[in-house]
Amino acid sequence: MRIRRKPWARPELEACPFYTEHPAEYAGRWNEWFGNGKPIRVELGCGKGGFISQQAVNDPDNNYIGVDLIDAMLGLAKRNVERAYAEVGREPDNVRLVTLDIERLFLMFREGEDVIDRIYINFCNPWPRPKQHKKRLTHTRQLMTYRRFLKPGGEIWFKTDSDMLFDASLRYFAEAGFTQVYLTRDLHASGFTGSIPTEHERMFTEEGIPTKFVIMRRDELPGAETE
Ligand SMILES: C[S@@+](CC[C@H](N)C(=O)[O-])C[C@H]1O[C@@H](n2cnc3c(N)ncnc32)[C@H](O)[C@@H]1O
Known part of the structure; x- marks a missing residue:
């Protein structure tokens, strides 16, 4: 922006x-x-x-x-x-x-300080070029950082206009040990009422672009017996 x-x-x-x-x-x-x-x-x-x-x-x-x-x-x-x-x-x-x-x-948290129970990521930059993917706020590398302060069972609520970012993010979430709680590819047609629209959401909605929305829960990492 x-x-x-x-x-x-x-x-x-x-x-x-x-x-x-x-x-x-x-x-x-x-x-x-x-x-x-x-x-x-x-x-x-x-x-x-x-x-x-x-x-x-x-x-x-x-x-x-x-x-x-x-x-x-x-x-x-x-x-x-x-x-x-x-x-x-x-x-x-x-x-x-x-x-x-x-x-x-x-830097904001001590190592292992799982003090946060929910993270919101709204309309972050999709970083479309392959070389830029690591900069995505939902990239596996970032999600692994969030795990350090997100409580077990804590959630990430993610909204985007971008189908490409959304689909890639679903893979990133799975790789980083998150389980899907809720998913819609058209938030405003879905009947879900618990999400306040952001500035970008209003802009994209006016352009007729549906908001993709997912709630992901921090679970155990794939292959990990215990953390
Ligand atoms: C596309 S805007 C979305 C703003 C708002 N969430 C919305 O939905 O209307 C992305 C926002 O993320 C911020 N941002 C992008 N990369 C960031 C980073 N690495 N660290 C902190 N803020 C960042 C930008 O400054 C901008 O305000």
């Missing part, structure tokens, strides 16, 4: 109490920062925050961390979070925003 630079984003983020550009400092301490003992869910590539702001405000029983790389995106996400909570007269107490390259996500 292309986005213009937003000179206000960096200073606003630095002053924001629910934002950090040093997520490694919270490795092993996410529960402490939230201070409420609730389960934690992560959105990878949260973009402008349309999804996480609504998801978090609608679901006060869980905590949410939105991860992105780009200040302009996170600045808009911060404003969307503030707006969503102001509308219901609450403080954003169950949401955090983080600057981090997802390829370095392991």
Whole structure:
């Protein structure tokens, strides 16, 4: 997603109490920062925050961390979070925003710290060229990293417009020891109501492109007796 630079984003983020550009400092301490003992869910590539702001405000029983790389995106996400909570007269107490390259996500957690119970991956870059496949957020290599902090039985909720990425991801999930819980190739025609639309989802839906959606559960690795 292309986005213009937003000179206000960096200073606003630095002053924001629910934002950090040093997520490694919270490795092993996410529960402490939230201070409420609730389960934690992560959105990878949260973009402008349309999804996480609504998801978090609608679901006060869980905590949410939105991860992105780009200040302009996170600045808009911060404003969307503030707006969503102001509308219901609450403080954003169950949401955090983080600057981090997802390829370095392991920095956010201690080794073996399975503290996350759900990961959302919404409309990530399909990286179509074979040489780029390893960069896909659903690539087996990435999924193996997520296993390090996703609880056993924890889920990944993945949405995309791309059939090619979706089909490849189903293979990646199987290779990385994930079991399918739910799958649809047309989310909006499926009757599934538990998923808030993202900015990209709205755009692709207007273009008539169906949203492919799968819920995958972390199980044992193929061939592994116990982990
Ligand atoms: C195509 S946009 C999708 C945004 C949003 N999830 C949606 O569905 O509208 C992908 C987002 O992922 C972020 N992103 C891509 N690669 C990333 C990486 N390696 N680390 C962190 N964020 C990344 C981009 O900055 C962008 O905001």
